[in-house]
Amino acid sequence: MWPFTKRPKDPVLDPSYGDPHRKALIRALEKRKWKFARELLNMAADPDEMAFLMEAVGGVDGIQDWIGDWMDAEPESTLPVLVAGCHAVRWAWEARGGKRAKYTTAAQFKGFHERLRHAEALLQRVLAREPDNVTARAWLVTSSRGLGVGPAEARQRFEAVTRLHPGHLVAHEQRLQYLCAKWSGSHEEMFDFARGAATAAGPNSLLHELVAVAHIEKWDATEREEGNEYIVSDEVRAELLTAAEDSIFHPDYVPAGPGWAPRVATFAMAFELADEFDAAGHAFALLDGLVTEWPWQILGDPVEKFTASRDWVTTNRS
Structure with missing residues (x-):
């Protein structure tokens, strides 16, 4: 007991x-203080902490309306592109809504897929310059589920993360979601992955x-x-x-x-x-x-x- x-x-x-670090990041992004947000993100000690902070980025409304200012101000930096890409994945799910597919309209699916393709383009921009960017690769694991990419590519995306950071928690969770019966897998595949x-x-x-x-x-x-x-x-x-x-x-x-x-x-x-x-x-x-x-x-x-x-x-x- x-x-x-x-x-x-x-x-x-x-x-x-x-978490005070995550709280400060959320406030900075809500107030569009990207220079402070940049410093907070650069303080991440490892890929798991960066993922933790980037999940918070996804929950801040309206970043897509101003993130271009940061990208324009620092064209040599991949960080604002990464922020835009990770945020766009969550933004895509907002367009889809939280209901199962049979309750989701064609218009919702259209917006969902358009935003996911936008997110993938941004994340691929990051990887073109930083092939070992773990966070960009982890968020491609999430977008693979929404876009319904094939099993081989989805597995390759996940393995690209774990080769760089074997215990990446968010990537594992998103891989499990891909393997759920409600997405692209089955109960058996989901449990085999979780237990393994x-x-x-x-x-x-x-x-x-x-x-x-x-x-x-x-x-x-x-x-x-x-x-x-x-x-x-x-x-x-x-x-x-x-x-x-x-x-x-x-x-x-x-x-x-x-x-x-x-x-x-x-x-x-x-x-x-x-x-x-x-x-x-x-x-x-x-x-x-x-x-x-x-x-x-x-x-x-x-x-x-x-x-x-x-x-x-x-x-x-x-």
Whole structure:
């Protein structure tokens, strides 16, 4: 058991995940202070931190309206082109909307694909000058899903990232999404990838979160009654606990560093769905009221669903 040691905080949706570096970047971009944003991005210590910051870039509205000023001011720099390309991938998903394909209009798909092609052109501009730019290659893994590129090319894009940075968390997550049945793969391909990546990662790695994502994706893709029966099965619960023990419940794990919060939240949600209330309670305690869009957006409003899930877990813990 992992009892709460203090009263849980009121849930707050925080796009910075409480990280001051990411918060400063978001504010700089919102105010179009690209020189400050440039300095903050250049401070990234490694590809994982750059990915963490670039995910924040994607969430800032309106960058496409002014990023050309930065590119014009610094034509020799690839950084503003990278920012524009990564942002355009998220901008493309905004055009598509969050519903499944059968509920997406032809106009939405048209805008989605146009923006993705724009994003790919920008990212390829970066790679033409910096072939080893890990972030540009990682975001091409995401765009490959939206454009429906073939399996061989999609795999090559992912492997181009992992040759440079084997444990790139965002690239692994996006590769898993490509392999989901709702996109270009199947449940079998998704689980093979998730389990293989977790095994290769070893203990105390957030890559074990991929196993939890895979179970959530299968639950979400299944008729609700059947999905609920699936995710509370002994086999699923055991695999979720093992994955957590090798990551967020590992003795050496510290809830800090780039992008920790949505990965802990993924376990919190998976455990709540699986009726593993003690484990879910521990994950919620690590979050301490911090709400992230993923994974709660799968269920609806993130703050509402986080709160309902946490309260249900608190009520049902032994």
